[in-house]
Amino acid sequence: MTTSSEEQKRRRRFITLPEMVAVLGLVIGALTLGLNWSEKRQMAEEKAASTAAASAAKARLGLDADLARGGKEIRLSDPRHELIDTAIDFPTALRIERQTPATARIDKDWFEHAVLKATDGGADDREGRLPVLVTARYMVGDTPRTGHGIVEIIWRTQGRLVGGRTLTIEAVRVRELGGDRKRIEALWMAEMKRQSARA
Known part of the structure; x- marks a missing residue:
């Protein structure tokens, strides 16, 4: 067992x-x-x-900005999309109307007088930055889209013996994609403070 x-x-x-x-x-x-x-x-x-x-x-909008016409114009483009139309807004203090050119560009004549006036009084030879809001309409496939970007125009003023000062565009760059009017107002105010400190 x-x-x-x-x-x-x-x-x-x-x-x-x-x-x-x-x-x-x-x-x-x-x-x-x-x-x-x-x-x-x-x-x-x-x-x-x-x-x-x-x-x-x-x-997304991929904004590019390049100098053209001997520095008298800034051409705007997007390497991925064709820009259908653009609107350019300047800081309110400059009192420049919104520009809606037939071609995607920023013309020096639109802002030259206003920047010279805003920087009058002080040294003739100066340099600074002008922020501009670009609103672009473009197509993605069959869908229309709208995008924004802030373009920064680097300018220089020089005194002349006769006729006051001149303004030239030294360079241009896309500062940031996106942005709005508030943002360019803040950037311009900061630039004006910097100009006042240098004067």
Whole structure:
């Protein structure tokens, strides 16, 4: 009797051990499957987010500004989109009306007199920055979009023996994409403080 009960105990142990190994194998397999599925789902989400970010970047205005006509004009462009029309806003203190040119540009004649007047009194030879808000309409596929950018015009004034001072455009750059009238007002006020400190 004792012998058969010992055999039964041994037998149970041998049967239990393989079963435990099999169950452990199933658990490991299920965990591996779950991890693989989780990784694939995470990769799919990352790919979808990356695609969405890329298409959003394609749709965003990418404004460029370059000097033209011997420094008398600033040409505006977007390497990814054709600009349908543009509107140019200057700081309110300059009292320059909104300009809506047929071609995407900023003409020196629009602001020269106003900047000279705003910086009158003090040194003739000065340099400074004029912030300008550009609002552009463009197409992304069949959808019209509107974007904003702030273009900074770097100017220099020089005194003449006869006829007061002259203004030249030294350089131009896109300061930031986005922006609004408040932002150019703040930038212009900061520039006027800097000019007053130099005078």
